[in-house]
Amino acid sequence: MTNLTQHDIDKRLEEIVSAAWAHNMQHFPAVTVSEVSKVLEYVGKQAVTSSRGGKRLRALLLHETAHTFAENTRDVIFTQEHERAIIDLAVAIEIFQTAALIHDDIIDDADTRRGKPSAHRALETHMSNNHQGSGLALMLGDLLATLSIRTAHTSSDIFSQSSTIFQTFLDMHDQVELGQIMDVSMESLDLDHCDKLEESITATYINKTASYTTVAPLEIGLLASESLQGIESAHSVALSAGQKLGIAFQIHDDLIDLISNPEQTGKPVGGDIREGKRTYILAQALKLANSTQRDYLIHSYLDNEIRTQSQIDHIRDIFISSGAIEASITAVDELWNSAAQEILALCMACDISPEMTQNYLHTCQRFVA
Amino acid sequence: MTNLTQHDIDKRLEEIVSAAWAHNMQHFPAVTVSEVSKVLEYVGKQAVTSSRGGKRLRALLLHETAHTFAENTRDVIFTQEHERAIIDLAVAIEIFQTAALIHDDIIDDADTRRGKPSAHRALETHMSNNHQGSGLALMLGDLLATLSIRTAHTSSDIFSQSSTIFQTFLDMHDQVELGQIMDVSMESLDLDHCDKLEESITATYINKTASYTTVAPLEIGLLASESLQGIESAHSVALSAGQKLGIAFQIHDDLIDLISNPEQTGKPVGGDIREGKRTYILAQALKLANSTQRDYLIHSYLDNEIRTQSQIDHIRDIFISSGAIEASITAVDELWNSAAQEILALCMACDISPEMTQNYLHTCQRFVA
Numbered sequence A, B: 001m002t003n004l005t006q007h008d009i010d011k012r013l014e015e016i017v018s019a020a021w022a023h024n025m026q027h028f029p030a031v032t033v034s035e036v037s038k039v040l041e042y043v044g045k046q047a048v049t050s051s052r053g054g055k056r057l058r059a060l061l062l063h064e065t066a067h068t069f070a071e072n073t074r075d076v077i078f079t080q081e082h083e084r085a086i087i088d089l090a091v092a093i094e095i096f097q098t099a100a101l102i103h104d105d106i107i108d109d110a111d112t113r114r115g116k117p118s119a120h121r122a123l124e125t126h127m128s129n130n131h132q133g134s135g136l137a138l139m140l141g142d143l144l145a146t147l148s149i150r151t152a153h154t155s156s157d158i159f160s161q162s163s164t165i166f167q168t169f170l171d172m173h174d175q176v177e178l179g180q181i182m183d184v185s186m187e188s189l190d191l192d193h194c195d196k197l198e199e200s201i202t203a204t205y206i207n208k209t210a211s212y213t214t215v216a217p218l219e220i221g222l223l224a225s226e227s228l229q230g231i232e233s234a235h236s237v238a239l240s241a242g243q244k245l246g247i248a249f250q251i252h253d254d255l256i257d258l259i260s261n262p263e264q265t266g267k268p269v270g271g272d273i274r275e276g277k278r279t280y281i282l283a284q285a286l287k288l289a290n291s292t293q294r295d296y297l298i299h300s301y302l303d304n305e306i307r308t309q310s311q312i313d314h315i316r317d318i319f320i321s322s323g324a325i326e327a328s329i330t331a332v333d334e335l336w337n338s339a340a341q342e343i344l345a346l347c348m349a350c351d352i353s354p355e356m357t358q359n360y361l362h363t364c365q366r367f368v369a
Helices: A006-027 A034-051 A057-073 A080-108 A119-124 A130-156 A162-186 A194-224 A233-259 A280-288 A291-300 A309-321 A324-349 A354-368 B006-027 B034-051 B057-073 B080-108 B119-124 B130-156 B162-186 B194-224 B233-259 B280-288 B291-300 B309-321 B324-349 B354-368
Strands: none
Touching (some): A006 A057, A034 A080, A034 A119, A080 A194, A194 A233, A233 A324, B006 B057, B006 B080, B006 B130, B034 B130, B057 B080, B162 B194
């Protein structure tokens, strides 16, 4: 296992975001008028604040993948420049995530993110109305999305498959945005047919979550390892195992929303129910519940209003008593096991040592731990 | 003058946008659930609709710049591939504009754009609430922003200065977004000091408008002409003349909002006053008006509420009687003359023939015609 830590990623991420902001402030016409420069300063500070607090699982997966699979050719040793470029590719994904979360919070009108106010909520406190806060956050998301692309472009340059790495990064952008569109469209989805719901949820999770959480880190890590030209199955494994692991991660995340300590997650328990989110757990509950429970669920999710605390508690009880929570935990386990088997087979095909394989599986498993 | 028309740009733009959407629909996991695929289809159609209706001045300026300055070395003849790449670079700027306008309309909560419903208004008609329309439009803007970068990246590849062209394109993205932030921050700007207002407005116009309207088309056109390595002043001229022409364009556009036919512009007369926009004309009115008029203006722009039709009419009268409209027309003329002189000097330094120079100036002048 490499020695790279969450803290190393945090540090480099903050370096890149701060440098980009400073560059913009220096190179584009600014104003001395204090009202305007103050707002620019707030947005610049928010860029750093919004970037903080992630677990960096995606970045660490990309980095670990590149190192693990580079070893298999025995003669690939990363230069310092390559190592720096791999870290920056990993950071680019984290920057993209920050951009996507800022836009996601505007769409969901979410108050908090990672235990702090969401970007638009934080920015609106400086402005005369809430709409301005959303406007500033929308632009901050745009700036960070461009910065993620800029970072991926610069850092992919050194690799022999630079163009494929960059295209993979752009595809990831598109896919997450399509997943968001699917997510919004699911809000009005009829709950009478639970298999339709399950199909839509799975496709949304693949696009909106797995794409940038697991598939792109695996794909880009493999491409950056520069050692898989001969192993044709590598990329199909990245896609297949990455999708399974990514869906498992999202269901696991949905479960945390229901059964965890709000102080650890930074979000209130049952937030997804409150907002009427169409989740895998809900789909299971609709499938497994008795008819009284099912009617209650369908009725509760019908309108776009926010559900009350007593509704949340009742729905949560149905999720438990119907066996939906248990079924979702089982699904996470099964998806993880299937993903792990594919990853294991790839490691064997690539002659990765048992010890490295073990370490690599451990990195992957953190998405469902 | 080249024979490229607005129609040619329209055609290629629609080709690229449609192909990108079709690619996404084919390559990323979709759903057969009709509620979700219908929404994806609406967003895809809106991508095309929102792309239509521009005058393509920016694209034509980029293309004409590349051709005009390529001629000066006498031995540069664009291959068909180069010509295609120049058109695609030009189209990339138009795609970026569409993305920026979609986000701009969300920020301003604008109902119309180019005589049609704005993207979020059009999309909300398919959804159960307005907020979902904005969410879908936000994502459509993100997708088109990424597509503009993808198009610029692919098409810059063929040029010797490909990396500089691509960086210029990314810088343009950043600059427009910073300009938008300045624009939002100006909404709360104190109107008691009209020189502060004028300074903020000029800086905002440079970042938000001139950057992508004139500076980037000039810069990228010059870089794509592949013939200016020896002429060091070229890029400083592009910046200086581009900024002047871009500010002139924006003031001219503000004037059209006040004195034109709504059927031609697709927007109601006085929309900027209605929304309380801080414009160059307003800054001139505050400078030139008598104290009664000035007090009325300051009072009317104080709150964030929308101004009534009788207020709009009164403010418009003040703009006329104070001489603010006249001063703004004069400013457009002066900025244009100064930009034209710099462009003329560059054409002479580059040995551009008098006829081509004349044609080129004509292309530039369309921004203020």
